[in-house]
Amino acid sequence: MTFSATLRTETMDDHQVANGAEFVRVLFDQRLSLAGFAALVAQHYFIYRVLEEATDAMADDPVAGPFASPELRRLPALEQDLAHLYGPEWASIIEPGPATVAYTERLREVAFTWPGGFVAHHYTRYLGDISGGQAVGAVTERQHGIVDHAGTRFYVFDRIPDRKAFKARYHELLNTSPWDEAERERIIEESRIAYRHNAAVFTDLERHLPQYLVAS
Numbered sequence: 346m347t348f349s350a351t352l353r354t355e356t357m358d359d360h361q362v363a364n365g366a367e368f369v370r371v372l373f374d375q376r377l378s379l380a381g382f383a384a385l386v387a388q389h390y391f392i393y394r395v396l397e398e399a400t401d402a403m404a405d406d407p408v409a410g411p412f413a414s415p416e417l418r419r420l421p422a423l424e425q426d427l428a429h430l431y432g433p434e435w436a437s438i439i440e441p442g443p444a445t446v447a448y449t450e451r452l453r454e455v456a457f458t459w460p461g462g463f464v465a466h467h468y469t470r471y472l473g474d475i476s477g478g479q480a481v482g483a484v485t486e487r488q489h490g491i492v493d494h495a496g497t498r499f500y501v502f503d504r505i506p507d508r509k510a511f512k513a514r515y516h517e518l519l520n521t522s523p524w525d526e527a528e529r530e531r532i533i534e535e536s537r538i539a540y541r542h543n544a545a546v547f548t549d550l551e552r553h554l555p556q557y558l559v560a561s
């Protein structure tokens with residue numbers, strides 16, 4: 346089995362937990378208000394601010410650098426989304442929840458100095474965004490009648506016209522990176538940690554769910 350296949354298989358349970366969250370269910374049932382969606386975008390902003398700072402720090406690393414494709418960058422889209430969803434004062438309105446803070450602390454611990462740790466976190470977020478994340482963007486736009494991706498730019502990868510080919514190349518990069526078995530194991534474990542942080546962010550948001558539901 347290739348490393349990318351092992352990584353996907355060994356994180357399958359964690360993926361299941363993250364995408365089985367109540368918050369996600371409510372979103373796919375089209376019961377999440379735009380304010381509820383905005384709260385998710387706000388948490389993404391705090392996470393990607395650190396993840397993309399780590400990307401800059403790793404840009405010249407011979408192993409991690411090739412993963413850091415500029416076309417993945419999400420921060421400009423998140424800033425546009427937040428300005429649309431919260432208005433021009435967005436930066437003084439949004440706050441990270443406790444799970445988001447814990448997630449960014451983990452990123453600071455591992456993603457700035459350990460190339461494999463960076464890749465584990467990079468993979469878990471960006472490959473998710475160009476996979477299942479696409480369905481999140483689509484259902485949100487449909488439910489709220491969003492046009493021109495106003496508030497949902499995060500899910501639009503303008504510079505990646507062929508997501509399938511992009512993913513194949515990314516998997517190939519995972520498979521050809523010079524990691525021994527022990528390092529591969531550590532990367533899988535770090536990806537599982539990344540999934541758990543993402544699930545915890547949903548759990549945080551779920552505490553506010555009653556105020557984020559559309560009237561039925």
Ligand code: HEM
Pocket residue numbers: 349353360363364369468469470472473474476477478480481539540543
């Ligand atoms: C929101 C609900 C979610 C749905 C419906 C969903 C669905 C999917 C689907 C269908 C795939 C496979 C796509 C393909 O093979 O082309 C996938 C892949 C993936 N998802 Fe999710 N997902 C969700 C949430 C998440 C979350 C929260 C994360 C982590 C932050 C995540 C991380 C990933 C990763 C890393 C992959 C790529 C696996 C690989 O090919 O190596 N997903 N997702």
